[in-house]
Amino acid sequence: MIRAILVGIMIAGAAITVEASDSCIECHGNRQRMESLGYGHFTMNSKEVGAQTRMPATCSECHLGNPVAKEKEGAHRGMARLLVVGKKGFTVITSARRYPLEYGTNPMNRLYTVAGKDGMPVKDTSVTAISWHDKRVDTLSQDFEVMGKTCGACHRKEFEEFSRSTMAINGKQSQYKGWITPERGPHNCGPWFEGNFGALQANTQLPLSPEGNRINQKACNTCHVGCLDCHFNPQKKNNADPSRGPHTFVKTPPSESCYGNGRASICHAGPEDRRRGAGYFGGSFSFPEGNEPDVHLKARVGCLDCHESTKSNPAIGHGMVKRQAQDSCGRCHPEAVKTHATSRHRDLSCEACHIQKVAGYQGTYWGPGKIAGTATPYFKYKAYYGYMPEPVLIKDQKGRWIPVKPFPMAVMNQKGSPFTPGLHWRYPSDLPELKRTDDAWGYVGLLDGLPENNKALLWIQMDKMSHKLGKSRSCDSCHGSPDGAQLQKVTWEYSDPGAMPFNGSHEVLADRNGLFIKGMRSEKIEPEQGYSLSAFAPWVYLKDAWRIGGDFSLPVIKDRKRYETFRDSPDTRENAGIMHH
Structure with missing residues (x-):
């Protein structure tokens, strides 16, 4: 019974x-x-x-x-939906979509929404972002309640591990609680606005409204990862392959998912191809568009093939990805790694030689403007896009030479600053690898000299680059100068709000006396109505102010004749232990 x-x-x-x-x-x-x-x-x-x-x-x-429920309204009540985010206020568009997502050919923007016009579907220009349904409608950040009820209901262990991961808790960026956070310093991405309104307002000379603070944070939140960002991989329906379609999922996230998977320059696409300027994908993800990708892309070596995760080490915890991946080079290049360790250049990281033509931001300035239609003293004027021929090499906290792209930064209308001029590191070297970065920055000072938006906090952004690996740079690119100086001539075009597009250039000099960004110049600038030049181009007034002291020169070659022999003969260099095999 x-x-x-x-x-x-x-x-x-x-x-x-x-x-x-x-x-x-x-x-x-x-x-x-x-x-x-x-x-x-x-x-x-x-x-x-x-x-x-x-x-x-x-x-x-x-x-x-x-x-x-049998009726539409009742059945759809409480349903988790695709978040279609409008340009005005970053508000989620709640009206029912007449059309499903469309699929294009540009890998950065392959997914987009459409609207009806004259009875025909056209790309919806009112939309600024697409997020999946495990994000919150009010903040655009992760919705752990929805994740727990959906993915977490079947994948409890993975959900609990992910909830504690660095990506889930936004463990890196949330530590930048303002522009003057003593432990971290000011950052290109800006501060973490949520929960820090009082401190930000207290050090800001212009009014910072709660709404402006909220909108700034919503802009940040579009990058914050949920379950679906990694494992949901919607595609155009393919009758020949039943697994491909708008509901396609993948167990192991493809490399594209790390770059936003076709939903614009979000997730790691922004920090790599924009800020560092040396991304894995390049191509349409790079700014300017068309920069060469990492050589490993063509070889089909993906992100998780080099960066340790639960794919290679289940003990690391779901959603944790090991930032440092240099130990993985030896799996495919054992001879090069072995001989490099005993070579004359053993104190250089692999990336120091194998990255060239650095794109992305060549200058960024935070000043008053509008974001999603809301006034804020902190709009990021970032579209100084251009090229630096080769990275500048600096010594990291352990004495290893690493590649960086120094570029000028400023945030206007600050009241005070606790920093001392010179080179600083974002995270100390004694942190474990899962928490540490090798990113540096150089504090310049809190400067007057602007006709408005005065008291500008100036620094030099110097993130370490790790991707866009390819053919090694020439010997002369490092050792051509007899005194070890490094000189890079940078060109860029500005295309953000505030002015009609204009071209410009500057030089980055790293020598025994310091690091200097000098000679900033451009063609004539025509500001748009309502914008002041000091908001988006403070360098016009501050000139060559971006400089910090220290010895940034490379080792000097004393025997130039012997150097020329090695320079012109790769076999001789390798046999003499100058370079790896």
Whole structure:
């Protein structure tokens, strides 16, 4: 009798599950009914969804809602939806979408929303971002409640581990609590606005409204990762491959997911191809567009092939990815790593020689402007996009030479600053590898001299570069100068709000006396109405102010004749232990 009751319960449970699932499919599986409602494009059935997700989950187990309700409003109540973010106020557009996502060919913007115009679908220009349904509607940050009810309901261990990971808690950027955080210093990405409004307002000369503070933070939150950012991989439906379609999931995140997976320059695309200027993908992700990608892209070596994660080490915890990957070079290049360790250049990182033509930001300034239609003293004028021929090499905290791209930065309208001029490091060298970075910055000072937006906090951004590996730079690019000086001539074009586009250039000099950004010049600048030159181009007034002291010269070659012999003969260099094999 007990057995009969248990079997009855099991059958009833199975029936409820099928019924719950089928209540969604009653509409979405019926093309005629969906077309009569005007949403024929959203027709789907359990079989094709299952083939794409490769999971037995029902519709409501992923999307929530009320699967028992028979009417549209009731069934969709509480449903987790795709977040379509509008340009005005970064507000989620709540009106029902008439069309599904479209798929383009540009890998950076392959996913986009469309709207109807004259009865035809066209790209929706009112949309600034797309986020998946595990993000919060109000802040655009992760929605751990939704994640727990959906992905976490079946993948409890993975969800709990991810919730503690650096990516989930925004463990790096959230430590920049303002422009004058003593432990970290000012950062190109700006401060963490959430929870720090009082401190930011206290050191800002212009009014900083709560709404402006909130909008600034929402702009940051679009990069914050949830479960779907890594594992959801929607694609155009392919009848020849049932696994490809708008519900496609992947167990191991592809490298594209680390770059936003077709939803603009977000996640690691921004920090790598914009800020550091030496990204893995390059191409359409680079600024200016078309910079060469990392040589490993063509060789199909992905992010998780080099960066340790649960794919290679389950003990690391789900969602944790090891930042430092230099130990992985030896797996594919054992001879080069072995001979480099005993060579004359053993104190150079691999990237120091193998990165050239650094793109991305060549200057960034935070001044008053509007973001998503809201006034703020902190708009990021970042589109000084251009090229530096080779990185500048500096010694890291352990004495190893690493490549950086020094570029001028300023935040206007500050009241005070606690920093001392000179070179600083974002994170100390004694932190474990999962927490440490090798990023540096140089504090210049709190300067007067602007006609408005005065008291500008100046620094030199110097993030370490690790990607865009390729052919090694020439010997003369480091040792051509007899006194060890490094000189890079930088060209750029400005294309952000504030002025009509204009071209310019400057030089970066690193020698025994310090690090200097000098000779900043441009063609005539025509500011737009309502913008002041000091907000987006303070360098016009401050000239060559970006400089810090210290010895940034490279080792001097004393025997130039012998150097020329090695320079002109790669075999001789290798046999003499100057370079690796």
